[in-house]
Amino acid sequence: MSPRETMAAEYALGLLEGVELLEARGLMANDSDFSQQVGWWEDRFAPLFVELGEDVPPADLWKRIQAAIDAPAPPSEAIILRQRLRIWQGAATLAALAAVVLAFFTFITPHSEVGPISQTAPLVASLDMGKNKPRIGVTVMPDAKEMLVSTAGIVSDGKHQHQLWLVPATGDPRSLGVLTADRENRMAIPPMLSSRLDQGATLAVSVEPMGGSPTGLPTGPVVATAKLEKI
Amino acid sequence: MLNRPPATDSGSEPQSALDAAMARLAQGDRTALRTVYDASAAKLFAICLRILRDRSEAEDALQDVYVNLWRRADRFDASRASAIAWLSSFARNRAIDRLRSGRVLRQSGSIDEAASVADLQPLPDRQAEDAQESARIHHCLDELEDQQREPIRRAFFEGLTYAELATKSGTPLGTMKSRIRRGLTRLKACLES
Numbered sequence: 001m002s003p004r005e006t007m008a009a010e011y012a013l014g015l016l017e018g019v020e021l022l023e024a025r026g027l028m029a030n031d032s033d034f035s036q037q038v039g040w041w042e043d044r045f046a047p048l049f050v051e052l053g054e055d056v057p058p059a060d061l062w063k064r065i066q067a068a069i070d071a072p073a074p075p076s077e078a079i080i081l082r083q084r085l086r087i088w089q090g091a092a093t094l095a096a097l098a099a100v101v102l103a104f105f106t107f108i109t110p111h112s113e114v115g116p117i118s119q120t121a122p123l124v125a126s127l128d129m130g131k132n133k134p135r136i137g138v139t140v141m142p143d144a145k146e147m148l149v150s151t152a153g154i155v156s157d158g159k160h161q162h163q164l165w166l167v168p169a170t171g172d173p174r175s176l177g178v179l180t181a182d183r184e185n186r187m188a189i190p191p192m193l194s195s196r197l198d199q200g201a202t203l204a205v206s207v208e209p210m211g212g213s214p215t216g217l218p219t220g221p222v223v224a225t226a227k228l229e230k231i
Numbered sequence: 232m233l234n235r236p237p238a239t240d241s242g243s244e245p246q247s248a249l250d251a252a253m254a255r256l257a258q259g260d261r262t263a264l265r266t267v268y269d270a271s272a273a274k275l276f277a278i279c280l281r282i283l284r285d286r287s288e289a290e291d292a293l294q295d296v297y298v299n300l301w302r303r304a305d306r307f308d309a310s311r312a313s314a315i316a317w318l319s320s321f322a323r324n325r326a327i328d329r330l331r332s333g334r335v336l337r338q339s340g341s342i343d344e345a346a347s348v349a350d351l352q353p354l355p356d357r358q359a360e361d362a363q364e365s366a367r368i369h370h371c372l373d374e375l376e377d378q379q380r381e382p383i384r385r386a387f388f389e390g391l392t393y394a395e396l397a398t399k400s401g402t403p404l405g406t407m408k409s410r411i412r413r414g415l416t417r418l419k420a421c422l423e424s
Contacts, residue, residue, distance in 0.1 A: 048384075064294050
């Protein structure tokens with residue numbers, strides 16, 4: 001098997017973690033050959049499920065499903081209320097304004113470094129988590145010491161948090177921090193990473209246990225990726 | 232632990248009814264969701280339970296599966312082997328996502344305890360319509376060496392990653408990867424033959 005065919009089998013079985021998992025999820029979304037191979041493996045393995053037999057779920061589960069469909073309420077992943085989309089869109093505009101104001105503020109504060117670096121534009125990324133779901137907006141300040149991360153519209157389930165990652169072209173993803181739901185997170189950028197938060201750098205968001213990944217690498221599903229762009 | 236419901240388990244009719252209901256579901260037919268639920272919930276619940284090993288977590292996972300199924304019913308690809316195969320994989324993947332995103336919250340003791348049930352034997356009353364496909368994957372797994380087959384089965388049934396399989400069996404990660412990759416290569420050749 002080619003490395004990619006092997007990865008399809010590994011992904012179907014759920015063997016991958018970290019950067020390989022990120023790569024496979026990217027291929028699932030963008031490479032129909034790859035997703036078909038994953039489907040092939042899933043179908044070949046599916047007969048094994050018969051070994052698990054059946055187990056009747058509780059009678060009220062159907063009602064819970066109907067209720068969840070009729071009135072979307074937070075299930076157990078970090079969830080997003082569709083009806084907040086509009087509020088979020090308004091908030092995104094505010095966040096953009098806030099970013100500009102903050103950038104301005106950074107220019108005039110005595111702590112800011114004067115020089116070419118502070119004259120560059122902020123970098124932004126919009127991490128899209130799917131249709132009808134809020135996006136996570138990242139604005140990297142021109143001095144690359146701070147960033148503003150908007151999680152407006154995201155509802156915490158009390159068990160999970162989103163975590164933001166820098167995904168280098170090679171090597172493991174590096175954590176940029178754990179995000180609090182539904183707010184403007186103003187976060188310090190780890191000094192070792194500030195020079196790498198450049199135009200075109202790839203960011204990713206994963207769902208992690210409260211407090212962030214226990215391993216230092218993404219463990220949960222990667223729900224969005226985007227590249228930093230100058231505005 | 233395995234409750235067998237009376238009706239949904241007989242021959243190929245429920246399966247084709249399920250395939251038909253999946254097609255109606257994609258058109259936004261709400262009654263189709265109930266049909267799909269009735270025909271598949273007990274199987275999918277068993278899968279979620281096996282991966283998550285916690286009834287309450289498995290119930291949440293199952294709810295998540297059907298709510299997602301309703302919202303994104305167009306994702307079912309009719310070219311796949313069967314609706315139940317697709318649904319089963321979908322449920323397994325959702326349960327694994329839940330397992331991984333929440334695992335720090337789980338009691339580590341319960342994972343190890345539950346690991347002792349890793350080698351469930353095949354049930355004798357395998358369904359007739361699955362028999363041929365089933366025979367094939369079983370035959371091909373049987374062709375593998377034990378040290379290839381066992382981690383592949385554990386990955387499938389327990390949702391373990393390379394790193395977790397290596398740790399649990401005390402095998403270096405690189406060794407575990409190459410064993411499984413060799414196993415998967417042989418498995419593919421056998422399944423395609």
